[in-house]
Amino acid sequence: MPTMPHDEEGGGDFERLRRWIKRNPIQAAGIIAGTTVFAAPAVVTAPAVGALGVLGFGSGGIVGAAGVQAMIGNVAAGSWFASLTSTAMGGYGLAGLTTAVQSAGVYTSAAGLITAILNGNGREDDKNTDGAGPTSPKGPKDDGDGSEAEETPRASQDGHCDKDFDGESTL
Numbered sequence: 001m002p003t004m005p006h007d008e009e010g011g012g013d014f015e016r017l018r019r020w021i022k023r024n025p026i027q028a029a030g031i032i033a034g035t036t037v038f039a040a041p042a043v044v045t046a047p048a049v050g051a052l053g054v055l056g057f058g059s060g061g062i063v064g065a066a067g068v069q070a071m072i073g074n075v076a077a078g079s080w081f082a083s084l085t086s087t088a089m090g091g092y093g094l095a096g097l098t099t100a101v102q103s104a105g106v107y108t109s110a111a112g113l114i115t116a117i118l119n120g121n122g123r124e125d126d127k128n129t130d131g132a133g134p135t136s137p138k139g140p141k142d143d144g145d146g147s148e149a150e151e152t153p154r155a156s157q158d159g160h161c162d163k164d165f166d167g168e169s170t171l
Contacts (some may be wrong), residue, residue, distance in 0.1 A: 027119070030112025037105030044101045049088060057088035 021028040037044055056064025062085055075081050087093030 024116050024119070027112045027116035030115070031109050034105045034107070034109030034112060038102050038109065039105075041098045041101040041105070045094065045097050048097060049094065052084060052088040055084075057084050059089055061085070061089065 053059075056062060056066070056068070058064075062069055065081075065085075069075060069081065072081060075085075083093040083096070085091075085093070087097055
């Protein structure tokens with residue numbers, strides 16, 4: 001029976017993915033939500049079409065919205081009213097809505113993925129699992145463990161505490 005590859009912490013690829021999701025919940029939610037909306041746009045479009053029915057745009061035409069049509073007069077092709085009617089009746093408006101929803105899903109997934117990559121904590125070996133982005137090149141972050149470097153002021157760590165703004169010694 002084939003086995004899953006294991007990493008040094010154990011558990012294989014699925015365990016590694018679970019740990020990444022635990023460290024990056026916002027990025028993971030964006031990727032999962034965007035992928036779901038792209039793959040199944042009806043998750044968003046069906047409630048939207050249902051809401052149009054409540055507003056009077058139904059699959060049989062403009063039942064409740066006839067009063068609105070009477071106020072605006074002749075409905076021009078491609079107008080908002082025509083597009084809503086078409087959406088409710090499953091025409092070109094629904095195709096446009098589906099395309100817009102799928103595009104939003106792609107952008108949401110891409111934003112989650114790009115954010116995860118730019119934060120630098122998409123890898124397990126980066127030693128930064130607090131979700132605050134890459135570690136600072138100026139010194140360690142205070143993680144509250146009381147280590148000596150954290151108790152030492154940043155200026156002392158960098159060696160700049162004895163110089164003023166023009167680089168001359170203040171001693």
